[in-house]
Amino acid sequence: xxxxxxxxxxxxxxxxVREKLWFSVDEVRAALKELTQHSYKECVIISTCNxxxxxxxxxxxxxxxxxxxxxxxxFKNARSIACPEHFFSFSSCGVANHLFEVTAGIDSMVAxxxxxxxxVKEAINLSKESGTxxxxxxxxxxxxxxxxxxSRTETEISEGAVSVSYAAVELASKIFAHLExxxxxxxxxxxxxxxxxxxxxxxxxxxxxxxxxxRSKAEELVQKLGGSIVDFEDLRxxxxxxxxxxxxxxSPNYVLTVQDIQHVMRDxxxxxLFIIDIGVPRNVDPLVxxxxxxxxxxxxxxxRIVDQNLQKRTREVTKAQKIVEExxxxxxxxxxxxxxxxxxxxxxxxxxxxxxLEVEKHTHRFTERDRELMDLVTKRIVNKILHIPTMNxxxxxxxxxxxxxxxxxxxxxxxxLMGRRPDA
Amino acid sequence: xxxxxxxxxxxxxxxxxxxxxxxxxxxxxxxxxxxxxxxTPLLTVTLLAHLTxxxxxxxxxxxxxxxxxxEILSVIAFSISLAYLLLELKTRVKATGYFVLNLPFxxxxxxSLFIKDQIDVDPVLKSNLLGIHxxxxxxxxxxxxxxxxxxxxxxxxxxKIKSSRFGVIYERLPNLxxxxxxxxxxxxxxxxxxxxxxxxxxxxxxRAFPESxxxxxxxxxxxxxxxxxxxxxxxxxxxxxxxxxxxxxSILGFAFTLISMTVIDIFFSGFHKFY
Numbered sequence: 082x083x084x085x086x087x088x089x090x091x092x093x094x095x096x097x098v099r100e101k102l103w104f105s106v107d108e109v110r111a112a113l114k115e116l117t118q119h120s121y122k123e124c125v126i127i128s129t130c131n132x133x134x135x136x137x138x139x140x141x142x143x144x145x146x147x148x149x150x151x152x153x154x155x156f157k158n159a160r161s162i163a164c165p166e167h168f169f170s171f172s173s174c175g176v177a178n179h180l181f182e183v184t185a186g187i188d189s190m191v192a193x194x195x196x197x198x199x200x201v202k203e204a205i206n207l208s209k210e211s212g213t214x215x216x217x218x219x220x221x222x223x224x225x226x227x228x229x230x231x232s233r234t235e236t237e238i239s240e241g242a243v244s245v246s247y248a249a250v251e252l253a254s255k256i257f258a259h260l261e262x263x264x265x266x267x268x269x270x271x272x273x274x275x276x277x278x279x280x281x282x283x284x285x286x287x288x289x290x291x292x293x294x295x296r297s298k299a300e301e302l303v304q305k306l307g308g309s310i311v312d313f314e315d316l317r318x319x320x321x322x323x324x325x326x327x328x329x330x331x332s333p334n335y336v337l338t339v340q341d342i343q344h345v346m347r348d349x350x351x352x353x354l355f356i357i358d359i360g361v362p363r364n365v366d367p368l369v370x371x372x373x374x375x376x377x378x379x380x381x382x383x384x385r386i387v388d389q390n391l392q393k394r395t396r397e398v399t400k401a402q403k404i405v406e407e408x409x410x411x412x413x414x415x416x417x418x419x420x421x422x423x424x425x426x427x428x429x430x431x432x433x434x435x436x437x438l439e440v441e442k443h444t445h446r447f448t449e450r451d452r453e454l455m456d457l458v459t460k461r462i463v464n465k466i467l468h469i470p471t472m473n474x475x476x477x478x479x480x481x482x483x484x485x486x487x488x489x490x491x492x493x494x495x496x497x498l499m500g501r502r503p504d505a
Numbered sequence: 506x507x508x509x510x511x512x513x514x515x516x517x518x519x520x521x522x523x524x525x526x527x528x529x530x531x532x533x534x535x536x537x538x539x540x541x542x543x544x545t546p547l548l549t550v551t552l553l554a555h556l557t558x559x560x561x562x563x564x565x566x567x568x569x570x571x572x573x574x575x576e577i578l579s580v581i582a583f584s585i586s587l588a589y590l591l592l593e594l595k596t597r598v599k600a601t602g603y604f605v606l607n608l609p610f611x612x613x614x615x616x617s618l619f620i621k622d623q624i625d626v627d628p629v630l631k632s633n634l635l636g637i638h639x640x641x642x643x644x645x646x647x648x649x650x651x652x653x654x655x656x657x658x659x660x661x662x663x664x665k666i667k668s669s670r671f672g673v674i675y676e677r678l679p680n681l682x683x684x685x686x687x688x689x690x691x692x693x694x695x696x697x698x699x700x701x702x703x704x705x706x707x708x709x710x711x712r713a714f715p716e717s718x719x720x721x722x723x724x725x726x727x728x729x730x731x732x733x734x735x736x737x738x739x740x741x742x743x744x745x746x747x748x749x750x751x752x753x754x755s756i757l758g759f760a761f762t763l764i765s766m767t768v769i770d771i772f773f774s775g776f777h778k779f780y
Contacts, residue, residue, distance in 0.1 A: 254680060255680045256666065350745055353681065353748050372751055373745065373749050373750070376666055385669065386671050
């Protein structure tokens with residue numbers, strides 16, 4: 082009985098292999114069912130665009146990573162493209178170590194990736210749905226999700242925007258306190274502009290106006306984002322209502338000039354105006370930034386925020402690593418306490434301690450020769466007492482997990498072994 | 506007993522302020538979670554100790570601690586810290602404590618170093634009306650100081666954002682709108698306290714000195730400050746002055762206050778000179 086995990090991720094395999102090995106939700110369900118037929122006791126499958134990983138409890142003492150790996154490859158018909166080097170495999174507490182690093186955000190492509198935690202949660206839920214979870218995997222994933230939560234609250238590994246569009250939103254919230262009272266104006270219908278507007282909407286911006294040379298594209302965007310369309314020719318009058326302007330259009334000349342903005346600022350009582358210029362060549366005259374209460378940022382400035390945040394996240398990795406280590410100690414403790422041998426060993430140690438203590442206490446009452454004898458006799462008594470329970474426990478190894486585990490737990494509880502750290 | 510307590514607190518207060526600032530600095534510059542957690546309780550403890558100290562002095566020497574410049578410095582330190590704590594509790598903005606609390610620390614340090622146990626004071630200074638006058642004036646000046654600190658932080662962040670330098674200041678300070686609001690709210694509070702101080706002072710003066718006139722440089726200075734802030738508040742409300750302009754005005758107001766209070770104190774004499 083042991084934990085085993087096999088999988089592939091962006092660290093080992095190129096995108097072609099990862100996409101071939103990607104499991105849809107239905108495929109995960111089918112695979113889980115099949116795995117249980119392969120005599121794996123418990124199984125969970127995580128599949129995202131960056132990783133596909135299987136976590137199982139394998140019945141044999143020496144878990145075979147190869148057969149699990151082959152199962153994944155065969156299930157996805159990926160023999161032609163996937164090879165063993167693309168896969169990692171872990172067993173026992175190594176499994177936990179890896180999964181903890183995944184949920185802590187250390188193993189992600191961008192350190193502190195927020196999505197992975199939800200994806201892991203979804204994976205264990207799918208497994209619960211299919212009834213392929215169990216005693217070991219429940220605890221493993223519960224601990225892993227706990228690690229993920231701790232890493233995000235106790236470190237800053239997930240802090241700061243790591244995409245240009247999100248950096249723009251972050252910047253907006255450094256200028257304005259209440260985005261929900263602000264109006265955004267999007268000029269152009271390009272991808273980055275759209276993403277930025279989308280983030281702003283999800284942050285609760287009150288209104289979005291969209292202006293584009295081709296009206297049909299603007300209409301498409303309105304359907305996706307909500308908001309309303311402004312005629313490209315009416316852009317300037319509309320500016321006075323906007324607090325955030327995103328300009329992402331390809332134009333040889335400046336779309337907004339210093340005069341435009343000076344004019345607008347007078348109309349809007351000088352209240353702050355944030356302009357994001359993601360057009361190349363630039364859409365807004367850089368001199369606009371000189372006007373009081375106008376904040377103009379181009380793509381380079383946003384990229385600088387992203388780079389800074391990435392560096393900061395990387396620095397937080399060591400802190401997250403510490404959390405992984407702490408939780409791993411806990412998990413290892415729990416995991417080992419389930420095993421028969423350490424329990425027997427600890428039980429013997431406990432009895433031996435008691436015996437020695439009592440012998441020492443009374444040793445002065447005996448002569449030198451009798452002392453040896455007493456030592457011998459007491460040892461024998463202890464051994465005899467422990468003999469039958471030991472035998473029964475050892476037999477238990479071939480019984481079903483649940484039953485053995487219950488037995489071990491009972492013994493550990495009865496003899497107060499719970500707090501003891503197994504040395505094994 | 507009470508004298509011993511006062512002496513101990515005199516030494517302890519600057520130390521308490523220092524520890525509090527240290528916690529706020531740690532919270533701001535390295536985002537230390539524990540420092541964040543303990544900073545506000547630390548400030549509360551410091552303020553309680555300070556309050557005990559001021560009340561103790563009042564009881565022991567039988568006059569409110571407003572009779573020497575060093576007593577007044579301690580009261581100003583207390584007012585600034587108290588005003589800051591209230592502002593923090595109200596706005597839940599924690600990140601700026603370090604910048605504000607540096608001032609009370611310096612004031613209290615100077616006060617603790619030079620303060621004397623004063624028992625003989627001009628009986629004219631043992632008046633309740635005067636107590637209200639002085640304490641509201643000091644609270645007003647404390648609020649002006651805080652407003653200037655936030656104005657200063659606003660300008661710092663304003664220039665960082667404008668020039669695309671995204672360092673610690675950018676990361677940890679609250680946004681511009683909040684800073685402007687903090688500065689504005691403290692200005693409004695300052696204006697109310699100054700109004701009270703001036704009104705009470707005008708009532709008290711003829712009672713204390715029947716033959717005196719209202720011609721006094723400090724009174725004129727304060728009236729001017731009061732007017733400047735009044736105009737600033739009106740400009741914001743009526744003319745819609747936002748952002749940088751109003752903040753600069755607040756900082757200028759503070760600079761003017763500082764100059765008028767010190768220059769007048771040193772170079773002019775009027776009935777306001779008691780020590």
